[in-house]
Amino acid sequence: MNVVLGYEPPAHEEEPARIWVETQGTHRVAAGCKAQLIAAMQQLKPPRGARLVVLGKAVEELGEAERTELRARIGFVPAHGGLMSNLNAWENISLPVGYHDPARLPGVPAEVQALLEDLGGTDPDLLAKLPEDMTLYEKRLAAYVRALLERPQLLLVENLAAGLGPTKRKRAARFAEAYHARCPGGTFVQLDDSTG
Secondary structure, eight states: OOOOOEEETTSSSSOOEEEESSSEEEEEEEOHHHHHHHHHHHHHHTTTTTTEEEETTEEEOOOOOHHHHHTTTTEEEOOOOOTTTTOOOOHHHHHHHHOOGGGGGGGGHHHHHHHHHHHHHOOOTTTGGGGGGGGGGHHHHHHHHHHHTTTOSSSEEEEEEETHHHHHHHEEEHHHHHHHHHSSTOOOEEEEEETT
């Protein structure tokens, strides 16, 4: 069976914690090596002595063209949102589509609005807000919508509910459902700290 996401830290680590996801669907992973995994995924390069497998491919064996192709199939939502501070929510959300597939831009506003409604609605002014004026949930929501528009085969979401109140936690819990509705056959991995 192909490994969707696998990470083995270097053997010299004090408490090596292996992450191994072998099936599609929704997974919640708590690991002490979360920061290492995230860094390895963002660069698509594991640290020396570590092993990274993404969508059935051992990353360290790939050439640059293969890494570029693989990178296009992965989405990531950082705990802090990872938004560009000088762009409002709409600009942050639409920038990747405008860069990678500009022909899709005319349909993006309707797609974004449908996603926001599916996730429980939001402040009507959200799309005009700069990240400094957004709540933590709004930052994660904007980053999530941005990632989902790219239709990734593998979506990693960091600390989805951390720092959110009960209402926003319930809304964030819908992210996986919305992902699978739009990316059937994809894999949603929620990365949490090893302490939960």
